[in-house]
Amino acid sequence: MNPANTYGFRVNRAGPLALLQDAGRFGVRHLGVTQGGPADLHAWAWANQLAGNRWGSPVLEVTFGGLELQAECDLTVAVTGGDLSAKHDTLPLPMWRRTRIGKGERIIFGAPARGLRAYLAVAGGFSAEPVLGSVACVAREKLGGFDGQGHRLAEGDRLSVSVPDCAYSEAVEAPECEQPDYSGPAILDLLPGAQIADFTGRSLYDAFNCEWRVDDRADRMGVRLIGPALHCRIGSMISEGISLGAVQVPPDGQPIALLNDRQTIGGYPRLGNLTPLAASRLAQCLPGQSVRLRPTGAERALRKYRAFIDQFLA
Amino acid sequence: MTHTALPRLESAGIDSWMVRLFETIEENNLLWLSALTHDCEVAFGEALVDLVPSYTTLMVTFDPLRISSWEARKRLADVLANLVPDDAGGEGELHEIATWYDTSVGPDLERVARLSVMSVEGVIKTHSFQEYRVFALGFSPGFAFMGLLDESLTCPRLNTPRQKVPSGSVAIAGQQTAAYPAVTPGGWNLIGRTAARLFDRNREGFSLLKVGDRVRFVSVDRQTFESEGGDPAPVEPANEEKSP
Numbered sequence: 001m002n003p004a005n006t007y008g009f010r011v012n013r014a015g016p017l018a019l020l021q022d023a024g025r026f027g028v029r030h031l032g033v034t035q036g037g038p039a040d041l042h043a044w045a046w047a048n049q050l051a052g053n054r055w056g057s058p059v060l061e062v063t064f065g066g067l068e069l070q071a072e073c074d075l076t077v078a079v080t081g082g083d084l085s086a087k088h089d090t091l092p093l094p095m096w097r098r099t100r101i102g103k104g105e106r107i108i109f110g111a112p113a114r115g116l117r118a119y120l121a122v123a124g125g126f127s128a129e130p131v132l133g134s135v136a137c138v139a140r141e142k143l144g145g146f147d148g149q150g151h152r153l154a155e156g157d158r159l160s161v162s163v164p165d166c167a168y169s170e171a172v173e174a175p176e177c178e179q180p181d182y183s184g185p186a187i188l189d190l191l192p193g194a195q196i197a198d199f200t201g202r203s204l205y206d207a208f209n210c211e212w213r214v215d216d217r218a219d220r221m222g223v224r225l226i227g228p229a230l231h232c233r234i235g236s237m238i239s240e241g242i243s244l245g246a247v248q249v250p251p252d253g254q255p256i257a258l259l260n261d262r263q264t265i266g267g268y269p270r271l272g273n274l275t276p277l278a279a280s281r282l283a284q285c286l287p288g289q290s291v292r293l294r295p296t297g298a299e300r301a302l303r304k305y306r307a308f309i310d311q312f313l314a
Numbered sequence: 315m316t317h318t319a320l321p322r323l324e325s326a327g328i329d330s331w332m333v334r335l336f337e338t339i340e341e342n343n344l345l346w347l348s349a350l351t352h353d354c355e356v357a358f359g360e361a362l363v364d365l366v367p368s369y370t371t372l373m374v375t376f377d378p379l380r381i382s383s384w385e386a387r388k389r390l391a392d393v394l395a396n397l398v399p400d401d402a403g404g405e406g407e408l409h410e411i412a413t414w415y416d417t418s419v420g421p422d423l424e425r426v427a428r429l430s431v432m433s434v435e436g437v438i439k440t441h442s443f444q445e446y447r448v449f450a451l452g453f454s455p456g457f458a459f460m461g462l463l464d465e466s467l468t469c470p471r472l473n474t475p476r477q478k479v480p481s482g483s484v485a486i487a488g489q490q491t492a493a494y495p496a497v498t499p500g501g502w503n504l505i506g507r508t509a510a511r512l513f514d515r516n517r518e519g520f521s522l523l524k525v526g527d528r529v530r531f532v533s534v535d536r537q538t539f540e541s542e543g544g545d546p547a548p549v550e551p552a553n554e555e556k557s558p
Binding site for chain 2: 264309
């Protein structure tokens with residue numbers, strides 16, 4: 001059980017999309033319930049680490065910016081991920097490090113400068129009642145979030161915070177190499193999937209050698225990539241489970257990388273799966289940004305993932 | 315491209331394998347999928363994250379921090395080598411879904427009747443006559459894809475999906491039928507409505523229907539529908555072209 005809760009923040013301005021996210025909702029995919037959880041696992045994990053929280057503590061995912069919070073008591077926070085021009089009252093809020101926020105002081109997110117989603121963790125973790133085992137907020141399914149009904153933050157909301165029992169990490173600042181430059185070119189590792197050989201040779205060449213542009217049809221369900229049309233000998237398939245990062249190719253030949261809020265089953269052939277860290281990186285790309293796909297092997301991908309996670313479970 | 319014989323294990327990322335058992339949708343698939351699901355639960359234990367059965371496949375998601383992809387593949391190969399169909403448990407639970415078939419809440423009844431060249435009464439009788447199997451859940455929490463529909467009833471999806479399909483709507487498309495657990499967009503033909511709570515976060519197991527379950531739609535009148543808590547608010551007919 002969480003220790004006694006206190007109110008931590010009041011929402012002065014909600015912005016377009018601020019969602020509570022823990023690691024995600026698991027063990028319920030067979031009921032058609034999506035995964036949820038942070039679109040950028042990398043930045044989310046660092047936010048918790050720097051706030052001294054254990055893995056999986058609920059964090060705010062702030063997309064596009066626009067959110068303004070006022071502290072209702074003295075708090076320790078950490079903001080990671082996309083640079084949304086966050087301020088601590090009138091001064092720039094230092095990112096990727098632990099910061100003290102005094103009672104009455106404000107955190108104000110502006111507009112995206114680099115990247116798309118910022119993660120705000122508070123020492124102790126935000127507190128909400130889990131629904132189907134998770135507080136991950138999925139608006140489409142009306143599940144999770146502070147009210148359990150999948151609502152994004154709204155003006156006037158008061159956000160409850162668990163009192164920290166102990167610090168699970170002493171890290172004060174994330175190492176430089178863990179702070180990505182989201183405005184730079186994104187190279188996304190992709191593990192080839194079962195239908196890869198059903199694409200034409202030309203399409204496979206294009207898939208891994210052309211630049212792909214992130215379309216504005218991009219959200220937590222999936223990100224559409226614009227480029228040369230890819231041709232698959234299979235038009236559509238009997239629907240089957242879809243795992244995180246699956247890159248499906250509908251008949252128009254424009255791939256869609258499926259993220260945390262994807263539907264649980266689908267019937268388009270797939271090039272394969274982005275690795276979890278590649279999916280995280282894609283989630284920080286603004287529409288119009290270009291990305292490349294790079295094939296990777298299962299062993300290498302797993303090694304990278306485990307090395308990443310190990311930093312937080314020590 | 316030629317694939318190796320079934321069953322087949324296909325990579326689905328660093329934490330998932332797709333177990334492909336069949337190429338076509340058959341009721342008998344469920345006996346095997348039920349057994350496979352159970353055996354995977356046993357074989358993976360704590361390392362199991364999610365199992366998604368669907369028509370011809372089972373997607374197995376495991377915790378890549380606990381077991382490697384290779385270890386998971388080995389366990390699945392062992393499970394498949396010893397798999398026997400679940401003749402007992404594979405029959406699935408039987409549910410009777412009380413449905414008020416009416417053009418007010420099933421505004422596509424007449425379209426379905428026209429395309430199937432039968433009367434509205436005939437559509438209702440045909441739809442409620444047989445038992446269906448749940449082949450997959452997806453689209454939204456608790457949304458069960460059921461089949462297979464009598465061939466005389468098959469009717470394509472609407473060209474333009476509705477923005478809001480009321481919850482409880484009973485619908486058909488192609489050779490499948492379903493009931494919408496919540497208000498969502500939807501392109502299936504609405505033929506009636508049920509008061510049954512298809513997805514309930516406070517119920518053990520959450521979803522009324524699970525893969526492998528059997529379902530029969532039972533025609534009830536408006537009074538019964540409303541007494542069970544059904545909302546009789548009518549839906550606008552779809553704005554579809556009259557000719558092909």
